[in-house]
Amino acid sequence: MCLGTIGKVVSINGTEATLDINGVTVNVTLGLLADVNVGDLVMCHAGCAIQKMDQDEADEFNQLAEEITSVMRPKCEGRND
16 A cells, blocks of 8 residues: 655745655655645655645544554564565
């Protein structure tokens, strides 16, 4: 399963943006979105910003991602690949 991550836009240069994702700086393309501004929250996946989000949506997504992680972590830690 693949999940996107949410970051805050810290700078924009043409169709490229720099995001802050939990303190990590990531560069993404904005080609799929219109009207993105510095300070906006965006979901990104595979180097592309794919959706603008408001704070409530981002909080809900992060809560769900945390729940998924808490369920999957024990299963992954027990693997013997």
